[in-house]
Amino acid sequence: MPKRCEDDESAIRVAVVESDVRSRPGWIKCRIDENLRFSAEPLASYFFAKWEPLVFDALLLAAAVEFCDRIKRRPSFQWSREIELRIPVHAPAVWKQRDVTESLHDALEFLTGDRWRVEFTERKNAITPPRQGLFNLPPAESLAIIPFSEGLDSRAVAGFMSRKFGDRLIRVRLGTKSDDRPSDSSGRRSPFAGVPYNVRRGEHRFVESSARSRGFKFALLSGLAAYMAKADRVFVPESGQGALGPSLVPVGQAYEDYRNHPAFTAKMSVFLKSLLGHDVRFEFPRLWFTKGETLLEYVSGSAQAADWKETRSCWQDNRYASVNEHRRQCGICAACMLRRLSVHAAGLSEAPETYIWEDLRAGSFEDGAAVGFKKIAAQRNYAIAGALHLDHLAGLRRSRIHAPALESNTRHLARSLQLPEQEVRTGIERMLTQHEKEWKDFMEFLGPDSFVSRWTERAYDHVA
Incomplete structure (x- = not known):
């Protein structure tokens, strides 16, 4: 990456810091527990089997990338920004492996159109593992993951694919509405019950709304869920217009939108394999269909499908x-x-x-x-x-x-x-x-x- 100028309006330098650690002068401080806050119950739902610091660090990375993406507006006459991110992790040697850093940068740059340099340092204080509890997870054979939010495609595809897969389809909660969480008649808690962190602006302002990093968040959280559940398939519920349309017909001079595109998820598969040693395949069951066809198939198969009106x-x-x-x-x-x-x-x-x-x-x-x-x-x-x-x-x-x-x-x-x-x-x-x-x-x-x-x-x- 070429050396950036100090006064370059496209340059962003963010240092994720623990609460008692100081950052370099000229860097935006992003404090753990202040700007990046983890929630106990959703976090525990990711670690239903065992505590893995590497997975926590990946969640922290997702939160930090979102903070960087929102903290500085894109320049007026160009799309790309220079983003430098320093983040403390439990095992920096793992993150500094060449295949891990190269695949991470490849995925981020393809998705956002920005130039990234992510550096990893050693944490000063290890994170206290969340309390583990009993979660409703079926046997690992032939499990599949589906991201689940308050969106229409998400509700519809999760609905009619659950008719096929039953309890082998694990929903990863990515939305914000608590009543969207899958219910369980047994009373046991469900894994992946919510996004385990909140990103807050603190003393800063969130001024950029293009939200391209949203795709990184969704793909990484889904991939981590597949790893923790020992599943190898993630079903992306987006229909063809939403997955392919934004790249086929970009808006004005904006960089093509690949947030739900197979080209991006293929790069995320490479990154997840490099980091976790686990194969995760992202599949698009509705890629050649429209959202209207997806909705019609959903409502045609269930008397309870009127809940599509509750989506946003x-x-x-x-x-x-x-x-x-x-x-x-x-x-x-x-x-x-x-x-x-x-x-x-x-x-x-x-x-x-x-x-x-x-x-x-x-x-x-x-x-x-x-x-x-x-x-x-x-x-x-x-x-x-x-x-x-x-x-x-x-x-x-x-x-x-x-x-x-x-x-x-x-x-x-x-x-x-x-x-x-x-x-x-x-x-x-x-x-x-x-x-x-x-x-x-x-x-x-x-x-x-x-x-x-x-x-x-x-x-x-x-x-x-």
Whole structure:
């Protein structure tokens, strides 16, 4: 890595420190137990079998990476930042192995588009192991892991795959709602019951919202769960539009989004093998399907599947997604637009009050919002970007201009999945064809006078 300038606006230097340890001048201090706080019960749920300091250090790494990603805004005229992170671990010799550091940097840089240098030092004080208890874990034969959050794909895929795998499918809790935690009629606690740490800004401000490191957090926590449970498979529940769409149709000049992409999880498999000596395979059972198809399969198989309405797709926080102090989903960001498209494609409906933008059929952007919402102008660019992303993805298959990039993505994806290129090409074609059909149907439902239709009405004229 080239030497960085002291006044480089893209440079970030973060030192994770124990509470009684001082950091170097010029480095941002990230204190354990202050900025990175571990919760006793969720932490214990990761160590149901035995205490492994190496696994704790990996959890600390996930938390520290999130802190670094959020603490400094990306420069105005470039995407990439220079990030230097120092972190204390129990066994630095393990972390300093060449294959471990190289695979870690490879995964982080591919995911975030930043340049990373992570250095490991020896801890001054060993962590006290959490108390271990009785957790509900079936025998290890043929176990599989699935990340589980409050998202729609997560709820649906975990639901219909549990019909196939039963209690051999272990859910790793990655969301924030306590009522999303899987219940157990036996009364025993479940492993991996929650994210075992909180990342807090402390005296600093979290100013960067691109959140690319979220993919590292999800993949690492899922991989660690597979290691602790002696499982070798992690099912990624994301459907094709969410897994592949953000890299096929990037937003503006932003770096491609690989948070749920097989190319990134393949790199995480290499890192986990280097660190833990354990093979973890990330599988995408819904990669060639749309979210609408995934939702339809879920609701078709169970009378209890109406709980999909309790899920949340919007990533906006309460400051921007509340009406009269009641939290809603915004309804117009890319994630919300995909959700609404998918609900329509599955032949379902939601109450208008689910979203701030209650009416997408309104003639103007302003008229579509709920009465009482005051931050309409601030959301306009998000709304346009969300609609155009789905519209561009719908036109991608037939665009000669984008054909070379699509073919390049196909080859890259084939290598990551270790599948024949023709099989991958067929899968992408199938997903894009279905997405195009669903999007056309949705636009017809919204009608030509909808503000969404007016934003996208010329999209198909742009196909070369």
